[in-house]
Amino acid sequence: MLTGPTGTGKTDIALQPAGEFPLEIISVDSAQVYRGLDIGSAKPSAEERALVPHHLIDLVEPHESYSAGRFRADAIEAVSAILARGKVPLLVGGTMLYYRSLVQGMDALPPADLAMRAALDAEAAAKGWPALHAELALVDPKTAARLAPNDSQRIQRALEVFRSSGKPISELQTAPKAVLPFELRAFALIPADRAVLHAKIAARFDAMLACGLVEELESLRKRYSLQASMPSMRCVGYRQAWDYLEGEIDRAALREKAIAATRQLAKRQLTWLRSLPGIETLDADDSQLAQRITSAF
Numbered sequence: 001m002l003t004g005p006t007g008t009g010k011t012d013i014a015l016q017p018a019g020e021f022p023l024e025i026i027s028v029d030s031a032q033v034y035r036g037l038d039i040g041s042a043k044p045s046a047e048e049r050a051l052v053p054h055h056l057i058d059l060v061e062p063h064e065s066y067s068a069g070r071f072r073a074d075a076i077e078a079v080s081a082i083l084a085r086g087k088v089p090l091l092v093g094g095t096m097l098y099y100r101s102l103v104q105g106m107d108a109l110p111p112a113d114l115a116m117r118a119a120l121d122a123e124a125a126a127k128g129w130p131a132l133h134a135e136l137a138l139v140d141p142k143t144a145a146r147l148a149p150n151d152s153q154r155i156q157r158a159l160e161v162f163r164s165s166g167k168p169i170s171e172l173q174t175a176p177k178a179v180l181p182f183e184l185r186a187f188a189l190i191p192a193d194r195a196v197l198h199a200k201i202a203a204r205f206d207a208m209l210a211c212g213l214v215e216e217l218e219s220l221r222k223r224y225s226l227q228a229s230m231p232s233m234r235c236v237g238y239r240q241a242w243d244y245l246e247g248e249i250d251r252a253a254l255r256e257k258a259i260a261a262t263r264q265l266a267k268r269q270l271t272w273l274r275s276l277p278g279i280e281t282l283d284a285d286d287s288q289l290a291q292r293i294t295s296a297f
Contacts, residue, residue, distance in 0.1 A: 001187065003186060004190060004284060023090050024052065025090050029094065035059075035060065036062055037238065040236075062232040065112055140170055188281050217238055217241045
């Protein structure tokens with residue numbers, strides 16, 4: 001597996017061994033599962049997908065949900081099928097929750113409850129997410145302690161789990177996990193210079209804007225009944241483009257907020273990587289990186 005923070009060039013590096021090995025790539029990206037979210041998710045191009053078969057891309061419509069548990073099942077199935085064909089599976093992506101669910105198994109959590117999520121969104125609109133964070137602190141202080149008061153997505157899920165099951169999510173997350181049915185070797189691309197990564201993130205988002213990110217979202221909003229609270233619309237870039245289309249921010253603020261949010265995402269990904277065992281790290285800026293990846297096969 002090849003992982004690492006956003007902006008480190010995982011897709012480009014992953015394609016390098018294709019000339020020497022019969023690779024098939026499995027996406028580990030929570031935005032690329034959505035059809036139509038092409039530009040903002042940095043989805044592999046048609047040419048790249050013709051060069052190397054890709055899996056777990058374009059699985060669901062943007063108004064639908066896709067869980068880490070479903071990813072784990074789909075990824076295991078894809079790896080098994082690729083191995084059966086005598087090919088080499090390479091998982092590529094930076095969604096750390098997906099990676100953790102794959103290697104550590106899934107917690108015994110209740111499924112998503114869309115009605116309850118809508119009710120929590122309504123409560124947050126009326127009282128604010130810090131108020132719901134305070135409520136979470138009363139019923140699940142362990143989870144609340146590790147969440148920021150405005151971490152809407154995780155606060156919502158924690159309260160949803162508690163209201164559905166009557167048990168705090170921190171208690172359910174201690175259940176025994178399933179064992180991965182194959183051996184996984186994982187590499188993480190870690191930038192030696194954070195400033196270089198920040199520059200790449202800014203350039204990457206500017207390219208997304210130039211390629212029509214806003215227009216892509218505008219088209220999706222016409223085709224589907226979308227809401228800002230949906231998981232697809234919470235993806236970095238789309239979240240800020242949504243606010244722009246709603247007239248809440250201007251074009252300059254869209255760029256500034258999206259780049260800042262992407263930097264924060266990269267920071268969280270690096271924190272996750274430091275906490276997960278068994279990952280070999282590589283310098284993302286190493287000029288010999290492609291050769292080092294290829295030699296690992």
